[in-house]
Amino acid sequence: MIDWQSLTGGLLIGLACSAYLILDGRIAGISGILGRTLGGKNIWPGAALLLGLAAGPVLWRLATGAWPDMTVSAPWPLLLISGFLVGFGTRLGSGCTSGHGVLGLARLSRRSLVAVICFLGTGVITATLLPFLTGK
Amino acid sequence: MAIRTLVAFLCGLVFSFGLILGGMLNPATVLGFLNLAGHWNPSLLFVLGGAVCLTFCGVRLQRHLSRPVFETTFQLPTARQIDWPLMAGSCLFGLGWGLAGFCPGPAVASLLMGHWQSLVFLLGLIGGMKAFALWKPI
Numbered sequence: 054m055i056d057w058q059s060l061t062g063g064l065l066i067g068l069a070c071s072a073y074l075i076l077d078g079r080i081a082g083i084s085g086i087l088g089r090t091l092g093g094k095n096i097w098p099g100a101a102l103l104l105g106l107a108a109g110p111v112l113w114r115l116a117t118g119a120w121p122d123m124t125v126s127a128p129w130p131l132l133l134i135s136g137f138l139v140g141f142g143t144r145l146g147s148g149c150t151s152g153h154g155v156l157g158l159a160r161l162s163r164r165s166l167v168a169v170i171c172f173l174g175t176g177v178i179t180a181t182l183l184p185f186l187t188g189k
Numbered sequence: 190m191a192i193r194t195l196v197a198f199l200c201g202l203v204f205s206f207g208l209i210l211g212g213m214l215n216p217a218t219v220l221g222f223l224n225l226a227g228h229w230n231p232s233l234l235f236v237l238g239g240a241v242c243l244t245f246c247g248v249r250l251q252r253h254l255s256r257p258v259f260e261t262t263f264q265l266p267t268a269r270q271i272d273w274p275l276m277a278g279s280c281l282f283g284l285g286w287g288l289a290g291f292c293p294g295p296a297v298a299s300l301l302m303g304h305w306q307s308l309v310f311l312l313g314l315i316g317g318m319k320a321f322a323l324w325k326p327i
Contacts, residue, residue, distance in 0.1 A: 059232040062211025063239025069204035070240065071247025076196045078257030079264050081204065083293040088318050098197030105198040106298045109205020110214070121209040123299060124217035125306035127289040132306055136296075136313020137320070138285030143293060144321035146278025147268065150292045151204075153279070154237060159244035160265075167271050172283035179287025180223030 070155050073102065082152020084143035146171070193259045205298045211236035214298055216290025223287050 073081040077098055083106070086099035114120050127135065143149040146168055148157060153172075157165020205214075212218040213236050221230030257263055286292050291310045299307040 056232050056235045059211045059235035060239045062207045062209070062213065063236040063241075064243050065203055065207030065210060066236065066240040067207075067243025067247065069200045069207060070244045071250070072203070073197065073200040074244075074247055074251050074257075074263075075254065076258045076260075077193050077200075078260040078262060080266065081200060083297060084318075087293055087297065087314075088322075091315060091318055092322065098194045101194040101197040102201035102204075103297050105201020105203075106205045106208075106294065107201075107300045108198075109202055109209060109298055110302050112202070113206070113209055120302050121214050122212070122217075123215045123302060123304060125289065125291075125304060126217065126220070127306070129306070129309050132289050132291075132309040133313040133316075135285045135289035135291065136310040136315075137317040138281050138288070138313075139292060139296075139310075140285075140314035140317020140319075141321050142278045142281030142283075142285060142317070144278070144318050145274050145325075146280075146282055147266070147275060148279075149282060149294070150237075150286075151294050155240045155244055156248075158241045159248050162266075164268060164271055164275060168275055168279040171276050171279035172286060175280045175283030176223045176287040177225060179284050180220050180290070181225045181287075183288065184224065184226065 066151075066155060067159075070151070070159070074156070080152060080156050082148050082156060084140075084149040085147070085152055088144050142172075196259060204294065207236075207240070208295055208298050211239075214295045216295070219286075219290035219292075219295075223290070 070081045073079055086102060090096045090100045090103060110121050148168060153165040153168040158169060208214045212232055218230060218232060222233040289310060296307055296310050296314060
């Protein structure tokens, strides 16, 4: 069974990554762009990409009249810890789902394949075990 | 300068629409995919599959170009070695990803939606990146 809506979403992400690569010559890896923007060096056009990313749901709301679905179940201390691990981990590992997962795999990078196996593996283990540990 | 910035903004916008349409903006969908013991939701496979396939074509096209359309040179990663920072960092990222279902793209994209959870996650994210910069100034 093909999930056409998710596939269309994926194709749009691929279109954005390809266009950024071909037109601006850069990798649309969000953690890398975020890290460089926070570091304050050569922030454009990375900062513009982040602004476009944040503007998406606002335009979506203007067009459809409703915000996209979003449910967050984690309590705030867990969100803070999770954010810290994602921030530190993506800088140490040089990428996240977009940089390694989309562009790295598309560029047939062995480094990115290893990164994806590591973060998908630990992500699956964590998300599968957490409900047992917290009793939810 | 201006055209490159506009292109980047539009790429971010299209990326964002992709995240929304694919359901990846929603941490509940992401956890539904990562949690194998729950009601498994495979939709992320289609998001990632579609994104990688189209980008693969984009990369083929890019390799035929001597320079980007609006820039003088391509700025691509050059590292090749598979080392401990790559693996340890990716494992830490996966651990954080599995705890709440947020990764950097969706976290930034959901910033203006009015959920306090995105802000708390982003505070942690910025803290983690700053901690890395202090630990290893590059």
